[in-house]
Amino acid sequence: MATDERRTKLQVLTTEDCYRRLATQRIGRLGVNAEHYPLIFPVNYALDREAIVIRMAPGTKLTAANHANVTFEVDEIDQWHRTGWSVLVRGLAEEVTGRDRAELIERTEAGGAEPWAPGDHGHWMRLIPHGITGRRIVPGELPPAFGPDAYL
Numbered sequence: 001m002a003t004d005e006r007r008t009k010l011q012v013l014t015t016e017d018c019y020r021r022l023a024t025q026r027i028g029r030l031g032v033n034a035e036h037y038p039l040i041f042p043v044n045y046a047l048d049r050e051a052i053v054i055r056m057a058p059g060t061k062l063t064a065a066n067h068a069n070v071t072f073e074v075d076e077i078d079q080w081h082r083t084g085w086s087v088l089v090r091g092l093a094e095e096v097t098g099r100d101r102a103e104l105i106e107r108t109e110a111g112g113a114e115p116w117a118p119g120d121h122g123h124w125m126r127l128i129p130h131g132i133t134g135r136r137i138v139p140g141e142l143p144p145a146f147g148p149d150a151y152l
Contacts, residue, residue, distance in 0.1 A: 007140020034064035
């Protein structure tokens with residue numbers, strides 16, 4: 001085991017830290033049960049207070065997620081330094097329709113939720129969190145400059 005791996009720490013993130021980290025990204029992964037398997041889809045998203053808002057095209061994702069318990073994950077990884085964080089949200093997804101739709105669309109578009117993929121993305125899905133957890137891998141400190149594990 002390398003010295004850096006022994007000094008690396010796993011830190012549990014608070015709910016507030018999780019939401020702060022979610023707000024820094026625009027791409028996440030939506031997990032649904034469909035076609036007899038758990039499926040994971042990359043999606044563009046934005047936060048609307050504590051709800052996660054995803055624009056979708058019609059299809060498997062939309063059908064499987066609507067009125068279902070889903071998972072949503074976002075992370076940031078630095079492979080070079082072996083550090084990073086991951087946030088996992090569990091919640092209920094629902095397609096946004098009716099009178100709430102116009103206000104939600106306005107707030108979400110102002111937050112930058114634009115699909116990258118071409119095609120019709122006229123459906124708006126809101127994920128209402130039931131639980132949110134996060135972990136962060138924190139790098140260890142460098143050893144003293146003149147010691148048995150010296151880096152000079």
